[in-house]
Amino acid sequence: MLKNKMGYVIAGLIAAVLMLSACGESIDDAKVSEDLEDSIEQVNAAEEQETEVIAPHQDLNQEPVPVEMERDGSDVYITMTSQITDIEIAPGEFYKAWTFNGEAPGPLIEVMEGDTIHFTMENLDPAIPHSMDFHAVHTAPDKGFADVAPNEEGTFVYPATKPGVFMYHCGTDPILSHIANGMHGVIIVHPEDGYPTDNEVDREYVLIQNEWYKYNDLDDMTNGEPSQVVFSSKTLNGGDQPNTNGTATALQDEPLLAKVGDKVRFYINNVGPNEVSSFHVVGTIFDDVYIDGNPANHMEGMQTVLLPASGGVVVEFTVTEEGQYPFVTHQFNHATKGGVGVLKVTEDGLDDGAEVSGH
């Protein structure tokens, strides 16, 4: 697009000069230099349109700040940042993301059903306001999810009364830009009484699906198709699961692991922002499914679960043979854009070093 625009401008300019010369008329130097200036301005404008990194973000790549979390009885004090950090969205391809704590998706938040969340956001972005919309809570959005100005902080308090695997995201206008630029993540509210299948589960992972679009291009985010559809994994409290960003191939390069005979649980959320996920694990059937991660929504024997944008689920399945089990969004146009990961199943549950083959 940019090349075309530049091409037109330059070709037009050359044509104008040639026409003037050919007619034998004296070239008005002032006029030509004015045209040239106009052309350069147009090219610069086109370049700005192409990158659309807002000026104060241009040289900013803020070091990820770890999330802070402290518990006092059922009061949980969580401090997060909004910040500008480069995120690898595909091998070697970096995106100057708008993030929570320098991760995209943001860090996994875990609380218990019945907790009160005291949430503080420090907005480290020098340029624009951000906010937090937790799908896990009840609050008046204009107060509980209010904007926090650049270089300011805001504190909000709300109860987490329903268990589930919930999305969180920035809710500042234009919301689509804030989410698609990276401000999304997952909060798990663990059920007070657990899941009925808790004692059957051998290992568990958190997976998130999200999309990437042309850089900070609201028109492409609104009307275009995602350039990448990706899975990431986030570390559950104290575990040794991988903690990745939404990088295409991340969970093929670093496969998840299980042992033959394991019952595996995935907590999954599709943070979108636009597309649904048709989540499927090749080579198995989900024994137990809890829609949105609520134990009351128990289903059995499912092949594929549909996750609306922002929707969550807990799925549990048993791996009966050694091998590589790809998990995909079964919308294969999205799977080919990165929406594939691999669960490697070995005799001892350790990585056997075998190369991961795509699906």
Ligand SMILES: [Cu+2]
């Ligand atoms: Cu934001």
